[in-house]
Amino acid sequence: MKLLRYFEGDTVRPGLLDAAGVIRSLAGEVADISGPALDAATLARLAALNPDSLPRVEGAPRLAPCVGGVGKFMCIGLNYSDHAEEAGMAIPEHPILFLKATSAIAGPQDDIVIPRGARAVDWEVELGVVIGKAAKYVSEAEALDHVAGYCVVNDVSERDFQIKLSGQWTKGKSCDSFGPIGPWLVTRDEVADPQALDLTLDVNGQRMQAGNTATMIFSVAQIISHLSQMMTLHPGDVIATGTPPGVGMGMKPQPVYLKPGDRVRTEIEGLGMQSQSIRADD
Structure with a gap:
């Protein structure tokens, strides 16, 4: 479904x-x-x-985030080997975890809003995993049994806030609108293998990211098992599992970042497509 x-x-x-x-x-x-x-x-x-x-919904209503009442919005950093390379960082020994504020969650068609003082707003297409059954101390073999389904996530990031303002990455990840989720939650039975999905992201019609979840360093099952050793994962929790190469921060000879008027199109095979306009905050 x-x-x-x-x-x-x-x-x-x-x-x-x-x-x-x-x-x-x-x-x-x-x-x-x-x-x-x-x-x-x-x-x-x-x-x-x-x-x-079921009643037919007429017209083309605005879509909300595909999951409501999210308790935890967890993100895995540097989970594609080629992305770690473009970032100039070592391959992690364990999944790198940071939390994104749930107030960042937005719909798949909502504007991405550049906050005041921001100069380095970046894009990151990611496979989102939605927990359906509480998970605590689960093994990798049973981890996927705790998944309700999968969705598209754009882990929008302000790199100066993330890197230059001290503290944790959360500062650059949690601005309002920086967590588009959807368009739909595709239930687990419709995703034969979460480690075989193509991901793409275009900016103004130009392909910036193209990858496949097969190149994840840590699989979905490994991530769920690892996190469940330290905290209970609850139904409705969302995990963004990392991004392939092609982010703006890694562009050569110099980084490329989003600006007002840009359009971003984010898609994962079988999970749908997001499309957003970029605007400055009022």
Whole structure:
């Protein structure tokens, strides 16, 4: 299934995308696409529904982030060997973890907003993993059983905030709008192998990133198992699993960063596409 959330006026409603690409309302079935709706029993009940029996959502509503009520937004740094190389950093021995503020979460079509004082806003296409069943001390062999599904994430970053303002990377990762998620949450059964997905990102129609999750240093299963040794992963938690090479910071002979008026298109095979305009904060 492709689960989603959309705006009806100022209210966010749950929905799914049917085989014809039509949004169907799930308002009579679940309160939201969030932690309580991501357990195996609820997902199985939704999968058994006949989409044609669900109300059709007319028009082209604005899409909300595909997961609501996110408790933890976790990100894995330097998880592609070729990206670590372009960043001039050593291959990590263990997954590098940083947290992105949940207030950064945005919809897949929402503007990316350059905050005041920012000069180095960068892009990062990433495979997002959404937890469906609480995970604590799980093995790699059982880790994927705790996944509800997968989505597209753009780990937008302000490099000066991230690197030059001291402290943790979180400063450059957590600005408002810096965490577009969606367009949909694709349930685990529709992703045969999360380590075989193409990822791309274009800026103004120019291909900047092209990679495949096969080149991750740490697989999705390894990441979930590792994190679960230190904290409980809860339903609705999101993990962004790292980005392939081609980020603006790594461009030669000098970095290239986003500016007002730019457009970014982010896509992962089978998981959908995001498209955003870049604007300066008011």
